[in-house]
Amino acid sequence: xxxxxxxxxxxxxxxxxxxxxxxxxxxxxxxxxxxxxxxxxxxxxxxxxxxxxxxxxxxxxxxxxxxxxxxxxxxxxxxxxxxxxxxxxxxxxxxxxxxxxxxxxxxxxxxxxxxxxxxxxxxxxxxxxxxxxxxxxxxxxxxxxxxxxxxxxxxxxxxxxxxxxxxxxxxxxxxxxxxxxxxxxxxxxxxxxxxxxxxxx
Amino acid sequence: xxxxxxxxxxxxxxxxxxxxxxxxxxxxxxxxxxxxxxxxxxxxxxxxxxxxxxxxxxxxxxxxxxxxxxxxxxxxxxxxxxxxxxxxxxxxxxxxxxxxxxxxxxxxxxxxx
Numbered sequence: 407x408x409x410x411x412x413x414x415x416x417x418x419x420x421x422x423x424x425x426x427x428x429x430x431x432x433x434x435x436x437x438x439x440x441x442x443x444x445x446x447x448x449x450x451x452x453x454x455x456x457x458x459x460x461x462x463x464x465x466x467x468x469x470x471x472x473x474x475x476x477x478x479x480x481x482x483x484x485x486x487x488x489x490x491x492x493x494x495x496x497x498x499x500x501x502x503x504x505x506x507x508x509x510x511x512x513x514x515x516x517x518x519x520x521x522x523x524x525x526x527x528x529x530x531x532x533x534x535x536x537x538x539x540x541x542x543x544x545x546x547x548x549x550x551x552x553x554x555x556x557x558x559x560x561x562x563x564x565x566x567x568x569x570x571x572x573x574x575x576x577x578x579x580x581x582x583x584x585x586x587x588x589x590x591x592x593x594x595x596x597x598x599x600x601x602x603x604x605x606x607x
Numbered sequence: 608x609x610x611x612x613x614x615x616x617x618x619x620x621x622x623x624x625x626x627x628x629x630x631x632x633x634x635x636x637x638x639x640x641x642x643x644x645x646x647x648x649x650x651x652x653x654x655x656x657x658x659x660x661x662x663x664x665x666x667x668x669x670x671x672x673x674x675x676x677x678x679x680x681x682x683x684x685x686x687x688x689x690x691x692x693x694x695x696x697x698x699x700x701x702x703x704x705x706x707x708x709x710x711x712x713x714x715x716x717x718x719x720x
Contacts, residue, residue, distance in 0.1 A: 413666075417615045421623045428630035428650055437640050444646050447627070451653050454623065455682075457615075458664035463679045463686075467656075470686050475649070475693045482642050482697045486710045494639045494711065501637060508633040512625060519621035527616045540679060547680050554676040570680050577687055584691040591698035 417457055423450035436493045441480050448472050462541040548574045617668060620661030628654030641700045641710045645693065652689045656682045 427447035431440050448471050455464035496504075519525070546553045550569030631650030638644050661667055663678020704710050707717075 411614060414613060414615050417619065421619070425623060425626045425630075428627045431646055431650060432630045432634045432637070437642055440643060440646055444649060448649070448653055451627070451657060454620065454657060455660050457666075458620065458660050459666045460660045460664065460679045460682070463656075463660060463682045466683060466686055470690055471649075471653075475690045478693055478697055479642065479645060479649070482645075482700060485701060486642065486704050491640060491710050494643075496637045496639060504633045504637040507636065508629045511632060512629040515625035515628065516622065519618045519625055522618070525617040525621065527614060540676070543676055544679060544683065547676050548683075552676070570684075573684060577684055581687060581691050584695050588694040588698040591695070592701050 413457065417454070420450045420453035420457065423447070424454060435495055437483055438487060438492065441476070441483050444479075445472060445476050448476065459538075460540060462539075462544050615667065617661050617664075620657055620664075620667065624654040624657035624661070626654075627651075627657065630654075639711050639713055641703070641712050641715070642697075644712060645696050645700070648692070648696075649689060652685055656685050659685070 424447050427443045427450065430443035431447065434440050434443060448467065452464045452467035452472070455461075455467055543554050546569075548570050550571035552569055627650050631647045631652075631654060634647030634650060635644050636647075638647065659678040659682045661678075663674050663676060663682075700710060703715060707714065
């Protein structure tokens, strides 16, 4: 037996964890268990990101997604988890319909993923590539300077490799607007009622 | 043991992404709890993110062919937008729960004509 390819081993491990817990989210009907499975699935996905060489994105996945978004979701679960809402069952007909739609979608995506020969194999061994920390290059890209492909000779392709300063600004303002909107939407109801009462007076 | 020796390519990542995506779609379609639908959306976004990172990875594609750093940058944007989306959707869900004392999406048809 050859040496174990540890890259493949950890890919299999994290891939199986991610897919298995994603299936767990779908099949479980208990909302608290679903939230826990989702945490594990997204954590395993960050492991896949690390394996693909995207160290900064993997870290952000753990910090923003698992540490921020999912904690928010779990707060939502805890605030609404009352008797009948903890486990709501779906009717069998909807399960059949969902299985048909999901199965056909999976068949399409699966055939598309396996149909291109160039995607099947890795380029000449993983160990030849030296690891590079991506945080600096990502930060430069967000500020509008792409430093990752400076040696690109083709001017047409160089033009397509612009920075992401404008999307970065837009997403920043969007995040601010969204957070203000969320705080406004989720404000306590009593204050609104009192405000309406004073309006009437 | 052959699976442990074969090198990982882009298509392996695409398969994992496809499974997560389909799980998310089925979750969105079948769950009656509004928070369950939200979890389905998170799964869909993560499946897409796996694909972006796989296509941008230097480990899986030769440097001249991959989309380079674009994949990781777009994945970062997706993560931030998912956080924003979760915040707003959770606020709406809590508001709905305060007003109607339920999180069942089947009963959220008050705006229907």
